[in-house]
Amino acid sequence: MLFCDLMITLINQAGVDAHSLQRTLGVWQLVLLGIGAIIGAGIFVATGIVAAEHTGPAVVLSFLIAGFACLLAGLCYAEFAALVPVSGSAYSYASIAFGRGAGWMVGWCLSLEYLMAAANVAVGWSGYVSSLLQSAGVTFWPVLSSPPFTVTSSGELVRTGAAANLPAILVLTLLTAILSRGTKISVGVNAVLVAVKLTAIGLFVCWGAFYVDPANWKPFIPANTGEYGAFGWSGVLRGAGIIFYAYLGFDTVSTAARETLNPQRAMPIAILGSLLVCTLIYIAFALVLTGLAPYSLLAAPHPASVALSHAGPRLNGLKLAVDAGAVVGLTSVILVLLYGQSRILFAMSQDGLVPAIFGRVGARSRAPTACIMASGAIAILAAGLLPVHVLGELISIGTLCAFVFVCGGVLLLRIKRPELKRPFRTPCAPLTCVAGALVCGYLMAALPGATWLRFTAWLAVGAAVYVFYGRRRGTRANIPFAR
Helix, strand or coil: CCHHHHHHHHHHHCCCCCCCCCCCECHHHHHHHHHHHHCCHHHHHHHHHHHHHHHHHHHHHHHHHHHHHHHHHHHHHHHHHHHCCCCCCHHHHHHHHHCHHHHHHHHHHHHHHHHHHHHHHHHHHHHHHHHHHHHCCCCCCHHHECCCEEECCCCCEEECCCCCEHHHHHHHHHHHHHHHCCHHHHHHHHHHHHHHHHHHHHHHHHHHHHHCCHHHHCCCCCCCCCCCCCCHHHHHHHHHHHHHHHHCCHHHHHHHHHHECCHHHHHHHHHHHHHHHHHHHHHHHHHHHHHHCCHHHCCCCCHHHHHHHHHCHHHHHHHHHHHHHHHHHHHHHHHHHHHHHHHHHHHHHHCCCCCHHHHCCCCCCCCCHHHHHHHHHHHHHHHHHCCCHHHHHHHHHHHHHHHHHHHHHHHHHHHHCCCCCCCCCCCCCCHHHHHHHHHHHHHHHCCCHHHHHHHHHHHHHHHHHHHHHHHHHCCHHHCCCCC
């Protein structure tokens, strides 16, 4: 079967019937979906840690570099999403361009990205909730708000004495139940959460700007300590690689293609629109955060709260509002991450790479219930029982790897299939594609060696699963690749 015929087969699977996902989403709902996923732990947690340990006030430049890399990748995502409006995101795009095996490995990376990110954000959510309760005079038992295991500096897994991170388990259970009710209900809940989150961030930026001390911005790029990644320009680049996960989520928009009205038009607008909005928000937030307090104080789970406390008691009311906004913001991130992972698993099942039960859609909800339940269960186990912070660093490298494949895939199809009708064309290709792949690859290279070792181990497990299960069961007719 020719490549175009295979692609048509895949597009036909996106049609609406009794066993398909339901098309209900418009452009603005997709933009809110992207914002809901992007703005979360990256802005409420990672900004302060990166500023304190790598960049100083120049964390703004790290956001710009990471945002530029995402823009290049986002333009390539937009072309693929318009060309083939299916729910598999980078998994489907890599399958189209490079073949089933490469697609599986990219999907394996995406699963790491979404599941561990959802677990990590749920743990952050638990911390903010405990802080809010403490502000109200209520102490939540540490034995029920911490994971029972941790990892020592030598890599040994040891018990902490805690039973489970109950708040993280509860929020993941609730959001899994909401997603199981259907896409329309889920995006409605997300829209409300995003509105509250943006209000809190707007208050922090606009109100906090009046208390900024410009002296905290000097030096803007602190001198390097003699170690790569510890301030200076190498710190800015290392910070960009670490903070890249703050943009995690714009690719979630592409997983909603089969539930979108007119996806060829809506997908590019939503992907690029959510990226632009979030980049501007990140820059404004980072400037105010580093202007309110010396960057060395911001290495805390609640950097915004630390900065507001340092600025004085006059901002106590704003501190409470920002903490509440962080709880709401992280809730929307978890919701969208679980949504994205369930759709990627759904696409893999339709291609025969995972069991068929994950390819079924509920008769009433028109949602892939088994995918949602499985994704939620894995995230619950990770957030409630395991030291997920050890896996947190893998989120960025898995995302960057997927982006390299997407950028390279657009370039490969431009060369091999120039005659294909593309509703959206990546501007300045092949330059944009090459630049996107190189920038993302460089940010991967800037990550620590330990991250690469763990990532290699994850890929080895994925390769074994593919060899012993997926390669024999994958359906060629469902995966449009040119081999």
